[in-house]
Amino acid sequence: MKIILLGPPGAGKGTQAKILAKELNLPHISTGELLRQNVSEGTDLGREAKGYMNKGLLVPDDLIKEMLVQRFAKPDVRAGFILDGYPRNINQAQTLDQILGQLKMGIDMVIDLKTSESVIVQRLSGRLVCSVCGLNFHIKNMPPKKPMTCDACGGKLYQRSDDREETIKKRLAVYLKESSGLIKYYQETKKLYTLSGDEDAQVVLAKIIQLVEKHNDSLKV
Ligand code: AP5
Numbered sequence: 001m002k003i004i005l006l007g008p009p010g011a012g013k014g015t016q017a018k019i020l021a022k023e024l025n026l027p028h029i030s031t032g033e034l035l036r037q038n039v040s041e042g043t044d045l046g047r048e049a050k051g052y053m054n055k056g057l058l059v060p061d062d063l064i065k066e067m068l069v070q071r072f073a074k075p076d077v078r079a080g081f082i083l084d085g086y087p088r089n090i091n092q093a094q095t096l097d098q099i100l101g102q103l104k105m106g107i108d109m110v111i112d113l114k115t116s117e118s119v120i121v122q123r124l125s126g127r128l129v130c131s132v133c134g135l136n137f138h139i140k141n142m143p144p145k146k147p148m149t150c151d152a153c154g155g156k157l158y159q160r161s162d163d164r165e166e167t168i169k170k171r172l173a174v175y176l177k178e179s180s181g182l183i184k185y186y187q188e189t190k191k192l193y194t195l196s197g198d199e200d201a202q203v204v205l206a207k208i209i210q211l212v213e214k215h216n217d218s219l220k221v
Contacts, residue, residue: 001026001080001212002105004087006182007113009171010120010127011197012204015136016113017084019205024212027076031085033134034067035059036160053162056170058088058178065095072099080108089178093185109215110186111208113197117172124168128157142201 001024005013014030021028035053038046045067049059068086071077087093100106126139128148132155137144144150148157162171186192195207 001215002083002100002108003081003212004083004107004110004186005113006110006179006186007197008115008120008175008179009168010123011113011115012123012201013084013113014134015201016205016208017082018135020208020212021082023209024080024082026080026082027074028082028084029068029071029077029086031064031068033085034071035064038067054167056162056167056174058174061089061091061095064092068095069099072103077103077105087182088175090181090185093182107189107191109211110189110192111211112183112186112192112194113204114194115197119198120172121165121168124163125165127160127163129160130155131158132156 003020005017007013014032017028017030020026035046035049039050039053040046045063048063052059064086083096087096096107123138123141126141128137128139128144129135130137130150130153133150133153135150135152136142137150137157144157149155150157162168183192193211195204195211197204199207
């Protein structure tokens with residue numbers, strides 16, 4: 001399965017992608033995580049990207065493209081993948097088509113998690129992320145068993161630097177500006193499915209799995 005998860009910041013793309021990747025035994029490719037890794041390692045890309053990320057802006061397409069080409073050169077993507085945070089605009093969608101075309105691959109499903117603004121702000125202002133394994137928690141919605149400690153690996157939890165109110169608003173505005181064209185692009189491919197991201201994480205997960213199973217069944221007919 002080659003799946004793209006779309007949705008605004010805080011829709012739950014990362015949360016769902018991590019569980020799905022485990023369930024389906026596929027790599028989870030998050031451009032946000034790859035960028036944060038570059039920032040923390042102080043690479044040239046990380047140094048260039050940091051300013052954009054802290055302002056809530058998109059990192060320029062050509063920088064992201066290079067990073068993605070490198071990621072797709074790894075053999076694990078051959079079995080499929082869960083892509084989270086890419087594409088964010090039509091140019092990136094076309095770039096993805098080119099990268100996949102060269103690998104003789106195509107997208108199976110694009111799942112758009114439609115999420116309301118009040119939910120987004122509540123989720124992002126309370127998000128905690130594990131500094132070691134990247135697992136997401138939330139102060140109220142999904143609290144860790146031990147304060148500021150990851151349930152899965154014991155790593156220290158932190159708040160993302162772009163989860164400040166002003167930056168959240170900017171990220172949302174950028175998403176709203178770019179997303180309608182992107183949604184139209186995937187509507188035309190007939191691979192787009194829309195779910196509510198407002199619902200409980202378990203409910204959203206069950207609905208995604210249902211869609212994946214339906215897709216797999218349709219291939220057997
Ligand atoms: P990125 O890391 O991709 O951030 P984002 O798209 O803004 O999305 P988030 O990670 O904030 O939200 P999410 O949907 O994954 O929600 P999550 O599961 O964490 O990108 C960061 C930055 O990098 C961008 O702003 C940009 O600068 C740059 N960038 C990245 N990709 C780029 C690209 N392609 N091009 C250019 N620039 C790029 O959940 C949020 C919280 O809610 C968590 O606390 C979670 O526990 C909780 N939660 C999740 N689901 C539920 C639920 N159903 N019910 C209750 N709580 C929930």
